[in-house]
Amino acid sequence: MDTQVAPPPQLTSRRYGAVNWLGLKTLTEREIKRFLKVGMQTVFAPLVQTLLFMMVFGLVLRGGPWPGTERAYADGLAAGLVMMSILSNAFQNASSSIVIAKVQGNSVDFLMPPLSAFELTVAFIVGAAARGILVGAASLLAVSWLANITPAEPLAALYYGVVASIMFGAVGLIGGIWADKFDHIAAVTNFIVVPLTFLSGTFYSTDILPEPFRTLSHYNPVFFLIDGFRYGFIGSHDAPLVTGALISLAITIALCWACWALLKSGYRLRS
Template sequence: MTDEVSTQSRPLPVPPRSYGAVNWVGLWTLYKREVGRFLKVWMQTLFAPVITTLLFMTVFKLAFGSRGQLTGDFEGLDYNSFLAPGLVVMSMLQNAFQNTSSSLTIAKVQGSQVDFLMPPLSPLELTLGFIFGAVTRGIMVGVIGGLAIHLTGLADLSIVNIVPVIWFSLMATIFLAALGAVGGIWAEKFDHLAAITNFVIVPLTFLSGTFYDIKVLVEPFQTAAHFDPIFYLIDGFRAGFIGVSNSHLAVGYIASGIFTFLACVWVWWLFRTGYKLKA
């Protein structure tokens, strides 16, 4: 009788939590972690890039003044109006890259990658959480930087076509966030990450037509510029503000979509295999 009573009063075991096709709670938690990480140091992650963008605009405006009139595809366009969208999207690219790369590299250096590997998160959910946390930072930097340029009168950033602005903003931040994740997973220390930034990301960004019309390049460099994926991101984003571009926008939509998709698949594969993340 005593055994029967003790058995009946014993609490039933709690069944394990079950998830559907997507662990929305875990994905949202990882996303909030990534966003909260850069918001805690907003002076460094949001304010500093805007100051850098404004300094670039100020220096070029002082150097060229009202003399900067472009030719070719952008004939008659003021150079400051040409430059401003390029600087905005460049800051978005760099900050999206820095967010994922620094997050994953810090986790590996500190040995805290178990914090996101142990929870029930699939490789796809890890990919989405890290990438869209970086996208949020990139978009915020772009919006604040664009408003700062426009409100200070350094250049007119009136939107001509909203569709390419939205599309190429998303593709630019997703693509560089994915590359940042790849770099963060591959790098074993911050020196490796700095090498990727200095020898891959910065050259591709600066040689993609941010500061100049690629038509001024001599062959074969002008043709080679069309193989730079960042060229389509900057050229398409700029077209949303000035209405003209070096390449056909349809080509830019397709190229940027393909490059971004492949980069995201690469990140997913790295998380799936546990490359340099699992001992």
């Protein structure tokens, strides 16, 4: 008796909607778990630097007020140091993730799956922002015994904290795509990130600077982040808040678009 053999099922590619939510969620979780797995290095180690800066500058200018306010100098310094922690850690997370993947040759892990350039951009930047915000929150708790960290304008502090973490997550992603080895990232950190951070009013109010340095400091994009974040804690600012908020947002959007364009082109990733 003839037996009829059923034809093998035809394989079809999995179909996604406008966004591959599963892939996006998986890569985002990977980026967050990657730095949480070495939390002593990525979360708690930065607190040592913040506390050292806080104690050294607090001892040098103990008892003095923050320029133009009645708040203690330590209060303004604490806000600047917390923002510096947010910026540096968001940058390090995104840049190290890409460079490590390049050096170890496993960038195929995120290039081969059905993830668009938009989804890759969101996942890497969200992971970087998560580390920046987490380290910023931990830094706030760490300096709470040395300064008054009660925010005067909580929404302003939250806005600038989130925008800063996204902005420098994007900067780190661009740096990681460009870099071929860790020396390149170290160069970006030492010659771009650190100077911009230190010369933006982290440790001082730019109002005390003589001209033309005071005006020049206001062309530093990091200045608006620190100035707005400090306003959120001590209620004092050196530049118009609306201008700073809009400029920071515009720069962040432009950097995120640049990340998307680089990932879409495959620059230094698929070549």
